[in-house]
Amino acid sequence: MILPRLDILKGALRRDAGADRVVPPAGFTVRLTLFTAAAMAFLAVFALALSLAAGRLADTWGEDLARASTIRISAPPGQRDSQTTAALRVLAQTPGVASARALTPDEQRALLEPWFGPGLPLEGLPVPQLIEVVEGGDGFDADGLRLRLQAEVPAAVLDDHTRWRRPLVVAAGRLRLLGWVSLGLIVAATGAMVTLAANAALAANAQVIAVLRLVGATDGYIASAFVRRFTVRTLTGAAIGAALAVVALLLLPGAQEAGGFLTGLRFEGWGWLVPLLLPPLSALVAYLATEAAARRVLEDLA
Amino acid sequence: MIEFEDVAYAYSGDALLSGLSLTMAPGSFHFLTGPSGSGKTTFLKLCYGALRASGGQVRLFGQPVETLDRDRVAYARRRIGVVHQDCQFLDHLPVIENIALPLTVTGQASPDQNANLTELMTWVGLTGREAALPPELSGGERQRAALARALILSPEVILADEPTGNVDWEMSQRLLRLLIELNRMGKTVMIATHDLMLIRAAKAQVQARVLRIAGGTLQTAGADL
DSSP states (O other): OHHHHHHHHHHHHSOOHHHHHHSOSOSHHHHHHHHHHHHHHHHHHHHHHHHHHHHHHHHIIIIIGGGEEEEEEOOOHHHHHHHHHHHHHHHHTSTTEEEEEEOOHHHHHHHHHHHHOSSOOGGGSOOOEEEEEEEOTTOOOHHHHHHHHHHHOTTEEEEOSHHHHHHHHHHHHHHHHHHHHHHHHHHHHHHHHHHHHHHHHHHHTHHHHHHHHHTTOOHHHHHHHHHHHHHHHHHHHHHHHHHHHHHHHHTSOOHHHHOSSGGGOSOOGGGGGHHHHHHHHHHHHHHHHHHHHHHHHHHHHO | OEEEEEEEEEETTEEEEEEEEEEEOTTOEEEEEOSTTSSHHHHHHHHTTSSOOSEEEEEETTEEGGGOOHHHHHHHHTTEEEEOTTOOOOTTSOHHHHHTHHHHHTTOOOHHHHHHHHHHHHHTTOTTOTTOOGGGSOHHHHHHHHHHHHHTTOOSEEEEESTTTTSOHHHHHHHHHHHHHHHHTTOEEEEEOOOHHHHHHHHTTSOOEEEEEETTEEEEOOTTO
16 A cells, blocks of 8 residues: 555656646636635634744743732822832842832833823823832742731732733633644645545546556556646645735734734744745645545546 | 456346457457447457456456456556547547557657657658647547557557447548558457448458357357358
8 A cells, every 4th residue: 555655656746747738737626726725825824823923922921921020009199109119128128029120100101001092191190100020039929928018018019910810821822722723624624625626626537547547557647647736736825825824914013013912913033934834734735635535536437 | 468268247237248268369360249239348348457357267468357456457458559439538638649648658758759659640640630639630530549549559469449430431441451450560459340341351351350249158250251
């Protein structure tokens, strides 16, 4: 079973002008394969981008946010500075705190900007002072810190992000999984589509197969003529689809301009090379699907 | 070359042929006759391994067909040129590529072979028709193109199924002369036909054995032929 497969693979890889011409060139299956391969590759690029972006998000929420906490100072304007200073002093004495700093008015304004718009007059609003706390080493004892702040800085409230970070990390992880599942389904659908198209082409060309057999063609030769046709078509379609998807991703608004998860739906660094893998992967799927279809149809027509 | 030993063939449980025994010696010339539907085409398909006998044994070049896998049947078929009544071309390829198809599928296309191809086109009288597509050919041209394709690999055996079925008398005589010429060159020839005039015309030119299929069995035809 392996030797005929190798013959077909060699035949599919070898450019044989004669073999290329024995299968009638036109037909519905040509456009069907090309279009579907392009569409599938386009969707696959987005599924990959989604997976990788979700992965980055999960890492960010899981790692960076896990090591950051916030202290909110909700004190009357006259006491806010003294309470902030007291809280920073407590933090400086707390083991496991790598650094702590009060956010500047500009930073606080930037945080509120998505909701209130630019140029917010922060001075006239009862906005609490925020202190950013970065953990170091094994982290700090959150319960102990809360008790101490309660005693020494009554206006301070510690938020270690645990409440909202955990479900977000889980959601990001599920989104990443969903991306990979989508990619798997796209690959399977590509295989199914190529199988259907190859079956249709082989059935429609039963007369061609009969003529080739009459003149002494082996099953390997006949199969490789069809396999090569479908593999090349799928490779071409997938390359077009992947290229269009990459262009579409590049045209998405930059993450720095608007922020948010959706604008981060793109590749980063080596990730831009991942779409290059899709056309050969699609061609491999097409090769395997057509080879199996050809083997089955040639057996039936024997 | 091709031997039948008590061969039977059944389709869907119905016996079509039985008790067929025959040896086609190298250089021999055979006619196979019988009424339409008597099994002449089935017999020829058994000869080139397109069908497998349901009983007895068919041997191609000494090898029992039932022991050959499909690839080995394909290799054996390269030693047998087959001319069908309906010719069976690839309609999207020009005539010259159809004639060269056996070279293409066996990886033998080369400048030397192209010279042979030109010579063969001349021999069957198709010079100038190289670029025509098969549907553009007349019945006689199609038959001659099919004969040229059957000969391109220099096979040892030529099997022709009603080669003169779709052509006029003059063309059938021309095709017959080509087949007789091939036989004189040492090829083994079998022609399946129900055209008794053709057989009589051939017997005047070549020593031919006439076989008749009747009632599913193979008989040697009488002296009337």
